[in-house]
Amino acid sequence: MRWGDLLFLALVIATLLNSMILNAVSHASGADRADCLYLLALLDLALNFAVESGPSGEGFLAPLVNISVPGEFKGLHVEAYSAILNYYALLKETNLSLANTISRAYRVLSILSSVRDYTNKLVKCSHNLDSARTLSALINLKLNSLEEKLYELIEASYQASATGMYYTELREGAYDPGELVRVYTRRDSSIVAVEIYTLPDFVKLIEVSSSSCNDTYCLFEVATPVASYIEQRDLTKTLNNGVLTMALALRLTNGSYVLARSIKVRYETPTIQLNLPSSVKRGEQLKVLILSDGFYYSELYISGALIERAPLRPGKNEITIDPSQYRYKPGLNAVKVCVSATTKTLSHCVSGAFSVEPILPPVNTILVSPAIAWYGHFTLVITNEGHTSVQVVVSSSFTHKELRLEGGQVAQFNIFGGFLPFQGQNLRVVVTDTSGEYDTLLLEREIFVVNVPCILATILVATTLSTVASKYERALLLQLARVWERERLRLSGVEIRARYALRSYPRGLGSHVASLYYDLLERLKVRPPLPHETLREHFKNSFWLLVRGQKLKELLWRMLLAAEMDMYSSRGADQTEVSEVYRGVLEVAGEK
């Protein structure tokens, strides 16, 4: 290629590339990136409107529900904003009954937790964690304000239902379970019963229809539900930090209800601590120490099985498990202690674990590594030092043997060392106690075996090969070397005569010009052509790179052509030219 052509091509390619690159430039899109801090700021603004502006803030909130957010946030985003919109919807409702208002308010309270979940998720993905936490704290404050507003609405609804027919003792904070709530009703009112309902589902828990009356008032005494009753009714999941909120309702003679107030009851969780030994031997007693803060009825489980029932008193309680009660498994065992619910406390479980060490049979093994197999086998000696009989199984790469060993007996196992002079074997010994007093012993070792007969056999074979068959072996190695050098020889058997038989051939078919050519090759220290090579092949393959200098190569080429003429042409070679070329090569070679 000429320079002009290259320049032309370069110019066209550069132009094409330039045009393509320019066309590919564009702004980076911000569509897929989630700016979580921005979303947090919008949520904070929306809650601000909800808390400060009341119903008029709904206009700011509504467009935010369906904005484009990345897929992973979409569900939570819609849930959170829908929860706030539910608050607005509640504020706008005018035709709800008081019971429905209270119920709706509690429902909104429960779904506002999705706002907190969404906030936490956005905090984690914000590019500035400190700013995100600041906004998160502000959002939580506003959520608390919103929740307080909802509680105020609930209280107001309760108070709105007051008609002067009754009076209840006011209580700050929460009641204890089983505590009496006193409701005084006017004697002339139509109140016939006092009932307690769950919130927000309004499921009846307790009903009291008997009262003691004087001339003016009747007294209803309602006991708040105890912890065991709450568990029985499966209400523990509605507890908020151990507090259950219920509604106190008054039933009238016509079957309708008046909601008196909401009551809170606090249920405690017992404090139980479990102390276990880290390990015991199989067959030993297990001492479990339980620290309790009260009187409870407990159940102890090991690996899921009920082992013991015991009462607990405040302070330390010790339970001893005998091996006959439960057969420990070697290894890790899980322990669980559960206490039942009482009047004031809920049920509770604590867990722990301990490990069981096996009792191994008293067996002694003697094995040396590396093991020398003098006669092709090496020895393993096992002694049963106990009083019970054991079953011994010995296995390796080539051996599998079993033997029953009585107490005090010694056994010797001869294990085959393999077929190689030096070898690694994985030896496995399993000792099983037939009486069951002990656990199974498993020994695994990697043994290095020196197989003496194999070594001797190898030496013998090597010696035989190197002495008796040396000539043939050497010829074989030479042939293999030639194959490695990429010479195409057919190795049908060992053609050791090929080299010798064709020795005369490189000198050509009686051509003295060819002899001169070969002479020059020798002087230039170039290897002669091989029997299967033509002169031209030899010149091209190994000659071209070895000989430096264009003039020398040209002269040698002329000599080659002359040799060919001399060998194959009836006219023969030009002797004058041959002499001239011969002298020329010598002169050039001599100048080097």
Place this chain on the structure above:
Amino acid sequence: MLVLALGVLISLTIILSMPSAKQHSVLNSSPTGLSRAYNVLEASPVHSINELASLSASSAVLISARTNYSGNLNSLFEFARNGGVIIAYGSPSFVSELVSSLGLRGGLLGRVRDAVFNIGDMNYILANASSCSDLVLGYAYTLQGDLGDIFARSSEYSYVDLNDNGYYDLNEPIGSYPLGLDIRLGNGRVIILFAETLLENAVFDYNLEAIRCLTGGRHVIIDQTEIARDPLELIRLLVYGRKESLTYVVILLIVGLGMVAYIARRA
């Protein structure tokens, strides 16, 4: 030499055959170009601002989108004073200088992004216009100061990226910010929009109705003076911009004949 000359001619032909890649070029069919506006609005390009003097300003609307401030806008303002309408937008530096040249005091505050009112990308936001329909502005920004009559504003959910890091930071204000001005100048008006993209192919369809309302039937002229500073772009505009295909055909013929002669000589 012949080879080199042929190479130059072929390169030129390739360049001219390919669409422009310059932002705001009427021959650029990528999202950053104005090819759709040029075709749909049947607009005429101007390569030099002095050409405005020869036009009937009262029946024309000049759309000027620039990335750099050229320094001499007298001809532009004269066009407006004579009854023309100018719709100008582009880089913050160009718009800021334009606003200053009109005697207003306004400095760049920052990029405006909106998560609620956008077209799927927070950088392409909806601007509420005081007249005509709302606009979609790409890579909008806002100015602060004594700006006069506000023509367009962002939604109350938008924020100003003060440090232009692409993210909202806690100190960045959220709210509605000016995105455009409407300034009466003599018998005409200058509508300045604080955005880098208004009529480009990426948002043209969104803004077509608003632009038809703003142009009000006037002839649309697209300012290509900035584009025409590039000689290759100028040639492209001359060849395609005036819709004269004869020059193009002649050039192709010359190049084609030259190639044939070259190949024949080589053979």
